[in-house]
Amino acid sequence: MERKLASVQRVLALHPIENADAIELAQINGWQCVVKKGEFIAGSLGVFFEIDAIPPGLPQLAFLWTSRHADGPQPRPENFRIKTMRLRGALSQGLLMPLGQFTLPENLSEGEDLTTTLSVGKWEPPVPSGMGDFRGPFPPLVRKTDEMRIQSIPGVLDELRGLPYVITLKCDGTSATYCIDPRTDEFHACGRNQSITEGANHYWNIAKKYEIEAALRKAPHLAVQGEICGPGIQKNRLGLKSLEFFAFNVYDQQQGKYLSHDDARAFLADANLLAVPVIEEGEAFAHTLDSLLALAEGKYEGTNNEREGIVIRPRVERNSLILGGRLSFKAISNRFLLKEGE
Template sequence: MKRKLASIQSVIAIEPIPNADAIELARIQGWQCVIKKGELRAGDLGVFLEIDSIPPDDPRFTFLWHNKKDVESTERPAAFRLKTVRLRGMLSQGLLLPIQQFPELIRPFVTGTDVTEILGVTKWEPPLPEMEDIAGPFLPGVPKTDEMRVQSVPSVLDELAGRAYVMTLKCDGTSATFGIHQDTGEFTACGRNWSIKRGSNTYWRVAETYHLEKSLQAHPHLAIQGELVGPGIQKNRLGLNCPQFRVFNVYDQQTCCFLGHDEAVAFLNEIKVPMVDVIEEGLSFDHDMESLLALAEGYYPGTQNEREGLVIRPKTEYQSPTLGGRLSFKVISNRFLLKGGD
């Protein structure tokens, strides 16, 4: 499912903020954000920009950066993006504006309509690797790694309800995919969006450490995806002494399906490659948004570093009507976001 960075959403509720005369709290989908008091009421439609959105250079958005001490111009700073912040003690995630401010949007307005392209909203991305490391396109036929945040798709909780499930730790690293190119038979290492040249970079050092080329040549239909973690990767919040690989997906290139949890565990045990840590599993999922956000918070083992969050899936693969693909979503720790996590 493609993420809707900007969309038309209905206000579920408006709540007062103690000791605040000019602002109040609005709830949209599973999100909450601070808005100007009296601008919207429950049931109203608004334009909602999610966190990690980069608003366009447009007079309707200049208030976001115009009052920053290090910004003298009304022109948007190049690195500006919407982040999780705390205002008057309240968590605010995203931006909600009245739909009347956007006359370019065509009636009738429908809740959930994606208006990202119409408004020129873009997504913030971490810096790409050095161009000399890029070899070419991503491994053909293998889905790129990405998960929707539960706040954007709260109905997935109903889809998972009652099913056997597994929650795994979301490692704060960089995404990596390894597999055999089905046309050329060549072992391929990929970052989030591109294949990486063979060399002394972290991807290939990790591939050598875990003997991934030999293992996957013996199972050429399977590709593995996970996080590279360790020194020099993000902020090394796991506190590791050397680069490591933690797998979260095993993908069958012949059937075009991900392996279920137990199958993936068995395969990774066979090739001696570690899987991401399991935080919780059970026979019948019964969590709500509040309990998941509480579970997402915590520290990486052996550290005082906030963990990024959790990824939640059924133990047996299931196609989600909401997501238009596999049922899988992430819950990011609000403590992690407030302390500078991306």
């Protein structure tokens, strides 16, 4: 399921903010964001920009990046994005604007994706040095790594309800995929979107350190995906002394599906590859949105750094009707987002 960085969303409820006369909190799906008081009523539709959205440089949005002391509206700064913040003590995640402030097609429906219509971009963290040059496209038989945030798709909680589940730590690093392309028999070390040229870079250094190609040659239909963490990557929030690789997926290229938790862990153990730590597991999933967001918060072990969050999945792989694919989603720590946005 593609992330909707801008979409038509319904205001589910409005809540007052203590000691604030001009603003209030609007609830959209599992998100909450600050809006002008009186601009919306419960049940009305608006244009919702999610966090990490790079909004278009339209005059009606210039208030987001123009100082109140500036001489008129300013051009949007490069890579300006919507962030998690606190306004009058209230957590605000996203931006909700009235439909009438934009030139849009008629008869828009709730949930309609406006990302392309409004030319909204997605903010990506700066690429660290030492990541290597692009070798070519991402191998087509392997799915790229991505997870939807629970606030955007709260209905998946009911799809997982009562099932055996596993919650793992989201390691803060850079995504890596390793596989053997069955069409060419070539080994690939990949970033999030591209195959990387072999050389003295993080992806290939990890591949050689853990002898990943040798492990995959024994099972060439499998691909391993995980996070490279350590010095020089995302402020090294795990406090590692050297680069490490934490696997979170094992993908079967022949079957076109991921291995279930136990099978993936067995393969990783046999290949001497580290798996992302398990935070919690159980026989019957019963978490709420609030309890998952609370569980997402904490410190990386041995550090004073806020952890990024958690990933939630059934123990046995299954599809989600809401996601239109794999039942898997993430909860990002609000404490992490507030600190990261500083």
